[in-house]
Amino acid sequence: MAEVTSKKVEESNGESLFVLDAAVIGAGVAGLYQLYQLREQGLNVRAFDTAGGVGGTWYWNRYPGAKFDSASYIYQYLFSEELYKGWSWTEKFPGQPEIERWMNYVADTLDLRGDIQFDTTIESAHYDEDRGRWTLTTVAGQVIDTQFLVGCCGMLSAPMSDLFEGQSSFKGQIFHTARWPRETVELKGKRVGVIGNGATGIQVIQTIAPEVGELKVFIRTPQYVNAMNNPQYGPAEVEEYKSKFEYFQERLPNTFAGFEFNFDNGAWADQTPEQRQAVLERIWNNGSLELWIASFSEMFFDEDVNEQVSEFVRNKMRERLKDKELCDLLIPTDYGFGTHRVPLESGYLEAYHLPHVSIVSVKDNPVKRITPEGIQLTDGTTHQFDVIILATGFDAGSGALTRIDIRGRDGRSLKEQWQQDITTTMGLQICGYPNLFTTGAPLAPSAALCNMTTCLQQQTEWITECIQHLRTNDLQVIEATREAEDAWVKHHDETADATLVTKTNSWYMGSNIEGKPRRLLSYIGGVGAYRQKCTEVADQGYPGFEMH
Numbered sequence: 001m002a003e004v005t006s007k008k009v010e011e012s013n014g015e016s017l018f019v020l021d022a023a024v025i026g027a028g029v030a031g032l033y034q035l036y037q038l039r040e041q042g043l044n045v046r047a048f049d050t051a052g053g054v055g056g057t058w059y060w061n062r063y064p065g066a067k068f069d070s071a072s073y074i075y076q077y078l079f080s081e082e083l084y085k086g087w088s089w090t091e092k093f094p095g096q097p098e099i100e101r102w103m104n105y106v107a108d109t110l111d112l113r114g115d116i117q118f119d120t121t122i123e124s125a126h127y128d129e130d131r132g133r134w135t136l137t138t139v140a141g142q143v144i145d146t147q148f149l150v151g152c153c154g155m156l157s158a159p160m161s162d163l164f165e166g167q168s169s170f171k172g173q174i175f176h177t178a179r180w181p182r183e184t185v186e187l188k189g190k191r192v193g194v195i196g197n198g199a200t201g202i203q204v205i206q207t208i209a210p211e212v213g214e215l216k217v218f219i220r221t222p223q224y225v226n227a228m229n230n231p232q233y234g235p236a237e238v239e240e241y242k243s244k245f246e247y248f249q250e251r252l253p254n255t256f257a258g259f260e261f262n263f264d265n266g267a268w269a270d271q272t273p274e275q276r277q278a279v280l281e282r283i284w285n286n287g288s289l290e291l292w293i294a295s296f297s298e299m300f301f302d303e304d305v306n307e308q309v310s311e312f313v314r315n316k317m318r319e320r321l322k323d324k325e326l327c328d329l330l331i332p333t334d335y336g337f338g339t340h341r342v343p344l345e346s347g348y349l350e351a352y353h354l355p356h357v358s359i360v361s362v363k364d365n366p367v368k369r370i371t372p373e374g375i376q377l378t379d380g381t382t383h384q385f386d387v388i389i390l391a392t393g394f395d396a397g398s399g400a401l402t403r404i405d406i407r408g409r410d411g412r413s414l415k416e417q418w419q420q421d422i423t424t425t426m427g428l429q430i431c432g433y434p435n436l437f438t439t440g441a442p443l444a445p446s447a448a449l450c451n452m453t454t455c456l457q458q459q460t461e462w463i464t465e466c467i468q469h470l471r472t473n474d475l476q477v478i479e480a481t482r483e484a485e486d487a488w489v490k491h492h493d494e495t496a497d498a499t500l501v502t503k504t505n506s507w508y509m510g511s512n513i514e515g516k517p518r519r520l521l522s523y524i525g526g527v528g529a530y531r532q533k534c535t536e537v538a539d540q541g542y543p544g545f546e547m548h
């Protein structure tokens with residue numbers, strides 16, 4: 001077995017240097033579990049995070065109304081019954097404060113804090129081929145030497161926060177939702193502008209609408225929405241879901257999207273219109289993401305089925321909206337339901353009935369710049385605000401990694417490479433970057449189409465097993481081959497192109513960022529199928545990966 005470096009700090013040119021077996025970037029859902037597993041394996045491992053605490057997404061996204069869209073009882077670690085049962089949720093879809101407390105519970109229960117360095121941003125990661133090791137440098141100038149590097153930096157962690165010309169000139173307060181301050185932001189009675197109506201914008205809008213003085217929402221693309229049903233949990237409900245621990249353990253990794261529900265409603269073509277309507281109604285009333293990722297799989301492939309399901313949802317929205325103008329502004333007609341992320345909401349549509357809430361359509365008259373007073377549109381109109389909220393999303397999937405200066409073999413830059421074409425091998429490695437493992441990266445379900453905990457557990461477990469394999473066989477280096485990567489990309493693209501998802505613009509396709517190569521970020525062959533493929537690779541001794 002390869003020797004484990006036991007010394008954490010060495011002297012190098014008079015500077016202290018962390019010498020590690022493995023460095024984990026990120027202390028969110030993936031990072032915490034990856035750190036735990038590699039430490040259990042006996043590695044000298046340390047996690048680094050820009051944040052001042054654990055939680056990743058749930059540390060940063062503390063905007064008003066931030067909450068789960070996955071049910072709390074499945075957004076969980078399932079490797080430990082004790083950990084699972086030691087925490088009790090208060091509702092099905094809890095808010096960010098409760099989720100952040102849970103992440104702290106996880107870190108404390110697993111005693112991880114001592115191995116995490118907070119307030120530390122990894123600025124660069126360069127691979128030294130001769131030594132088979134990575135050198136990381138932090139923004140503060142600290143240098144870390146490590147054999148393995150695991151990116152657990154999140155798929156939605158690089159916010160599009162510096163989007164508009166003139167942002168710094170704004171005289172009021174301006175916030176991106178993923179950089180919301182810890183201190184209370186007083187919105188009562190204020191004139192507030194929100195740009196963006198994705199899953200985040202919707203949560204913000206429905207939450208702040210009743211308290212602000214005036215709210216203008218700048219909408220470029222209307223969203224299909226699905227009303228959330230959020231029951232509160234007392235001891236009986238908690239006991240009930242906890243009793244299903246083993247069922248969830250077995251079930252979640254094998255469904256299409258890592259949720260407990262799957263496409264179990266029979267084939268669309270086998271049912272009468274009345275039967276289909278009954279299925280859709282039943283699932284609609286569950287008030288979860290089930291309508292999207294577990295009603296009828298045909299809706300992802302067949303335009304006619306998709307249109308019928310889209311019309312079902314449009315009708316649900318029409319029933320709630322009071323006038324035609326609102327229907328025109330808020331109900332999508334030019335893309336199909338489910339072809340990008342479907343947000344859950346609670347009173348989002350009704351918020352627009354409040355007299356002080358209005359919509360500014362920026363589809364044909366885009367935001368031009370931020371002025372000292374507010375938001376200026378292309379036609380010169382300016383809307384004045386005290387507070388501007390940018391719910392403008394993320395450089396998803398790839399952004400967290402390309403914002404680090406990562407250089408692999410021969411000094412190749414991941415940022416430059418991904419500006420041309422975003423490829424990975426099963427989202428777990430990238431050809432040309434030995435001993436770099438990734439989670440939540442493009443071309444795996446964890447990039448978007450998944451209950452994140454299900455997918456991130458699977459990926460970190462695969463990485464742990466892979467590193468164990470190397471150590472057991474006295475191997476130092478692993479790298480995906482070009483052939484394996486090309487084959488995975490081909491399979492990924494064929495799977496994606498068979499669906500309607502690639503026809504809609506959204507962050508799923510990278511189209512929210514000008515110039516980003518267009519490719520579906522997430523593998524859409526299903527969480528269960530992906531897991532099976534990953535397991536086969538490991539069981540067969542890692543074909544497609546070069547090891548020495």
Ligand code: NA7
Nearest residue numbers: 195196197198199200201220221341367391392393394507
């Ligand atoms: P999203 O889903 O990327 O939404 C961003 C929103 O911001 C969306 O409505 C965009 O409109 C809008 N946007 C972005 N740039 C602009 C400009 N320049 N002008 C006007 N509107 C703009 O991000 P979220 O944070 O809501 O959600 C990300 C994920 O987090 C979500 O899917 C969940 O998985 C959790 P567009 O649709 O591009 O026309």
